[in-house]
Amino acid sequence: MNPTTQHELRLAERMSRLGTETAFEVLNKARALERQGKKIIHLEIGEPDFDTPANVVEAGISALRKGWTHYGPSAGLPELRQAIAEDVSRSRSVKVTSDEVVVVPGGKPIIFFTLLALADVGDEVIYPNPGFPIYESMIHYLGAKAVPIRLREERDFSFDVNELASLITDRTRLIILNSPQNPTGGVLSKQDIHDIAEAIGDRNIMVLSDEIYSRLIFDGEHHSILSIPGFQERTILLDGFSKTYAMTGWRLGYGVMRPDLATHISRLMTNSNSCTASFTQVAGVEAISGDQTSVEHMRAEFQRRRDAFVAGLNRIKGFSCRMPKGAFYAFPNIKKTGWASKKLAETLLEQAGVACLSGASFGDFGEGYLRFSVANSLENLNQALLQIDEWTKKNL
Numbered sequence: 001m002n003p004t005t006q007h008e009l010r011l012a013e014r015m016s017r018l019g020t021e022t023a024f025e026v027l028n029k030a031r032a033l034e035r036q037g038k039k040i041i042h043l044e045i046g047e048p049d050f051d052t053p054a055n056v057v058e059a060g061i062s063a064l065r066k067g068w069t070h071y072g073p074s075a076g077l078p079e080l081r082q083a084i085a086e087d088v089s090r091s092r093s094v095k096v097t098s099d100e101v102v103v104v105p106g107g108k109p110i111i112f113f114t115l116l117a118l119a120d121v122g123d124e125v126i127y128p129n130p131g132f133p134i135y136e137s138m139i140h141y142l143g144a145k146a147v148p149i150r151l152r153e154e155r156d157f158s159f160d161v162n163e164l165a166s167l168i169t170d171r172t173r174l175i176i177l178n179s180p181q182n183p184t185g186g187v188l189s190k191q192d193i194h195d196i197a198e199a200i201g202d203r204n205i206m207v208l209s210d211e212i213y214s215r216l217i218f219d220g221e222h223h224s225i226l227s228i229p230g231f232q233e234r235t236i237l238l239d240g241f242s243k244t245y246a247m248t249g250w251r252l253g254y255g256v257m258r259p260d261l262a263t264h265i266s267r268l269m270t271n272s273n274s275c276t277a278s279f280t281q282v283a284g285v286e287a288i289s290g291d292q293t294s295v296e297h298m299r300a301e302f303q304r305r306r307d308a309f310v311a312g313l314n315r316i317k318g319f320s321c322r323m324p325k326g327a328f329y330a331f332p333n334i335k336k337t338g339w340a341s342k343k344l345a346e347t348l349l350e351q352a353g354v355a356c357l358s359g360a361s362f363g364d365f366g367e368g369y370l371r372f373s374v375a376n377s378l379e380n381l382n383q384a385l386l387q388i389d390e391w392t393k394k395n396l
């Protein structure tokens with residue numbers, strides 16, 4: 001106990017079940033090494049290294065000057081909800097109206113609020129593993145039962161739909177899908193989505209479809225279960241501005257869901273954040289309705305880096321890496337190095353000066369893999385490859 005405190009900190013029991021995102025821990029560790037004078041190449045954090053497009057920044061500044069500095073409606077500004085409804089209607093080929101849209105500060109709150117609103121203690125929630133660690137963390141936190149579905153490298157990190165079918169029980173309340181996927185870069189194909197919909201059938205199971213990387217697809221097209229007839233009323237679509245428009249620090253995301261559920265998610269907003277920052281939302285209208293050139297520019301640049309980085313990883317002893325079809329991550333198999341993922345990630349940080357994440361920090365089925373973010377310059381990515389290659393030559 002801290003010697004200056006007089007009273008023991010008594011946390012609620014549920015806090016022992018709350019997980020975290022190791023990316024932030026690794027970043028702190030890397031920063032500490034940098035303070036000691038070490039040079040570190042940062043490939044751990046999942047955020048675009050680009051600046052927010054200038055038209056969006058200008059819209060944000062102008063909104064501040066015009067006084068968009070007050071509370072707004074909990075569910076979001078009507079203009080932004082309308083712009084999102086139109087965008088989602090177009091991109092997912094469904095009719096979405098603005099009362100089905102809830103604007104929140106980033107994509108993450110939609111995960112939290114959906115689970116809070118839908119999962120009771122003991123309810124089963126199926127989620128991808130390896131996967132975004134917040135899913136498992138929040139499921140555990142709420143006392144629901146976490147049911148992982150294994151993503152399989154041999155299927156380009158998709159899962160076996162028969163396995164999904166075998167995991168569905170009478171207690172299954174929610175299935176979480178994520179495509180393009182963090183950490184593997186896997187993408188669900190049209191066929192995958194149809195098979196998943198068929199496995200769910202007409203059961204009253206909700207689907208949280210995390211499509212935050214929907215605009216970052218390198219091969220093929222984005223497919224959403226929202227587009228499948230009969231699934232609109234059972235789907236909560238999560239998308240947002242963080243990755244598409246390099247707006248991670250603005251905190252702007254949204255959920256699209258049936259209006260009766262949207263009312264409840266808005267109530268959760270009223271109880272937690274009141275509303276998403278108003279000027280941020282005005283900038284969001286510009287992001288979604290304005291010039292999209294920068295989105296394509298960033299996508300093409302991530303693709304160029306992905307191609308170079310994955311080819312380089314495949315030349316490193318003990319590493320083999322599938323070509324990710326979306327998002328901005330590479331997820332190489334490192335089993336042939338003989339090292340455990342966490343140990344290898346820590347050692348590469350300390351001895352090779354490259355920060356990456358252990359696959360195991362994305363769930364048990366991530367053991368044997370590392371995650372690298374390619375949201376860094378090609379020059380730094382090539383330098384990281386050199387340093388890892390040198391380290392493996394010396395140590396493996």
Ligand SMILES: Cc1ncc(COP(=O)(O)O)c(C=O)c1O
Pocket residue numbers: 046105106107108109132178181182210212240241242243248252253
């Ligand atoms: C799969 C996935 N979902 C949601 C999020 C959350 O995004 P945001 O920063 O908008 O909350 C992330 C961020 O890394 C992510 O990778």
